[in-house]
Structure formats: structure tokens, C-alpha cells
Amino acid sequence: MSSHTTSSNTPADHSPIKRPIILVTNDDGIFADGIRALCKAMLELGDVYVVAPEAEQSAVGHGITVRRPLRFKETIADRFEGMKAYRVDGTPADCVAMGIRLLPLPDLVVSGINMGQNLGDDLTHSGTVSAAIEATHQGIPAIAFSQVFPPADEQFDFSGSAQYATQLVRGLLQQKLPPRTLLSVNFPHGKAKGVRVTKLSNHDYKDNLLERQDPNGSKYYWIDGIPSGDSESDNDLGAVQEGYISVTPIKLDFFAKEYQAALEGWLPKL
Numbered sequence: 435m436s437s438h439t440t441s442s443n444t445p446a447d448h449s450p451i452k453r454p455i456i457l458v459t460n461d462d463g464i465f466a467d468g469i470r471a472l473c474k475a476m477l478e479l480g481d482v483y484v485v486a487p488e489a490e491q492s493a494v495g496h497g498i499t500v501r502r503p504l505r506f507k508e509t510i511a512d513r514f515e516g517m518k519a520y521r522v523d524g525t526p527a528d529c530v531a532m533g534i535r536l537l538p539l540p541d542l543v544v545s546g547i548n549m550g551q552n553l554g555d556d557l558t559h560s561g562t563v564s565a566a567i568e569a570t571h572q573g574i575p576a577i578a579f580s581q582v583f584p585p586a587d588e589q590f591d592f593s594g595s596a597q598y599a600t601q602l603v604r605g606l607l608q609q610k611l612p613p614r615t616l617l618s619v620n621f622p623h624g625k626a627k628g629v630r631v632t633k634l635s636n637h638d639y640k641d642n643l644l645e646r647q648d649p650n651g652s653k654y655y656w657i658d659g660i661p662s663g664d665s666e667s668d669n670d671l672g673a674v675q676e677g678y679i680s681v682t683p684i685k686l687d688f689f690a691k692e693y694q695a696a697l698e699g700w701l702p703k704l
């Protein structure tokens with residue numbers, strides 16, 4: 435059949451295929467290498483808008499800025515060629531909250547690729563994951579991407595991770611996530627052996643508070659941490675330690691249903 439022939443009953447579809455709108459953010463700041471790699475990867479799949487903190491916001495969790503004004507400034511840079519990029523003097527959650535209201539409503543929000551893993555209990559302080567949670571609160575599908583730290587003598591290499599992010603996002607754009615559910619992806623160091631759907635581990639950083647003295651002789655403190663957690667082959671920590679990409683479905687449900695009856699049992703009554 436010639437390309438000029440159309441059936442008189444069925445109108446030819448000349449409407450261009452709508453490219454999905456993808457909002458990219460992070461917590462390492464708009465000029466971090468991880469977001470650069472993720473933006474470039476997403477450009478293959480849709481129209482990309484970047485809204486990211488102007489300075490690093492790692493470990494700020496889901497903080498939102500409500501006691502001072504926020505600025506939303508367009509950022510022109512070679513690294514954002516083909517995209518619209520904006521920097522915000524706030525948190526990752528601020529970036530998502532502003533981006534989805536000031537720009538065309540995204541079909542998907544992606545956050546990362548974070549420089550450092552976000553496994554297990556890390557989710558409670560991760561700015562990367564909190565950005566994805568903020569999108570999920572607003573009913574927009576979201577994925578948080580993180581990559582484990584390389585050994586001290588090596589640099590981050592996001593090329594393989596960005597390639598897998600493209601595949602995953604292409605898949606998700608055809609799927610639907612259940613309500614109040616997002617994905618948290620962690621890439622291992624080096625070439626991944628495969629992909630595992632994982633459970634959340636109990637990975638965290640054991641408190642290690644460093645005490646120092648400033649030049650005036652006053653004490654100051656530095657919150658440090660020693661990585662801890664139970665590594666199992668079906669959890670996120672085990673997967674990345676064994677060289678696999680970990681994909682964990684995360685549900686925003688803090689309600690401890692299994693404790694409700696026990697609480698009824700002892701709660702003092704008025």
C-alpha cells in the first residue's frame with residue numbers, strides 16, 4: 435500500500451506522537467555529574483526539564499522550605515543542551531514541588547543519579563529519595579537512582595547506570611505504578627552482573643559523633659557514620675554488594691497495622 439493511500443472510513447493519524455515530559459532532579463546539586471548523566475539518558479525518551487538544588491542538599495530528607503522565599507532561576511549551560519534547566523535555592527522536595535507547578539506537568543519524575551547508595555534506612559534521610567517521594571505524593575510516577583561509592587582511588591562512572599536508567603524508564607512509561615508507590619534503584623560499583631528486585635534492608639550508618647575544637651578553642655561536632663546492616667541476597671544491600679543493580683519498590687505507608695491491636699491493649703483510657 436502506498437503511503438498516500440488512506441481508508442475513507444479510518445482517518446489517518448497525523449498527530450505527532452506525544453513525547454513524555456520527564457522532570458529530573460537530585461540532591462547533589464544541579465552541577466553534579468550524576469544528574470548530568472541522568473539528564474542525557476532521559477533526553478532519548480522525552481522532553482526533559484531539570485529542576486535541581488543550586489547547592490548540595492544530601493541528607494536533608496524531605497525538608498521543605500516554608501520560612502523564607504525561594505528562587506527558581508533558569509540555568510543555561512552546555513551540559514543542559516536540548517533541555518530546560520532551573521536551579522532552586524532549596525531542597526530536593528522544594529524542587530519537585532515547584533517544578534510540577536511552574537513547568538508542564540511531568541509524566542515522570544526521576545531523581546539522581548546520587549553519588550552514594552541509598553539503601554535500607556537511608557531512605558529516611560535521603561534527599562534523592564525524598565524528591566521521588568514528593569512526586570509520588572503529587573500522584574506522579576517517580577524513580578530514585580543512586581550509585582554506591584567507588585573505592586577511594588576510583589571515580590564515579592555513571593555510563594552503565596545511565597544506560598540502564600534509560601531501559602527502566604522506557605519500561606515504566608508503558609507501565610503504571612500502584613498508588614503511593616515508587617522505585618528506588620541502587621547501582622553497584624563497576625559493571626553490573628544483572629538486576630534484582632529487592633527488599634529493603636536495614637542498612638544505615640551507625641552514629642559516630644566526632645568532637646573537634648575550632649581555632650578559638652570551642653568544641654564543635656561532626657555527624658559521621660559507619661555503614662552497617664544485614665546483607666542478604668534478596669535485599670538491596672546484598673544485591674549491590676554482590677554486584678547487581680537493586681530495584682526496590684517503596685510504598686509510602688507508615689501505618690503499623692500489626693501493632694494497632696496491641697496498642698489498644700495497653701493504651702490508657704480517659
Ligand code: MN
Nearest residue numbers: 461462492548
Ligand atoms: Mn547526595
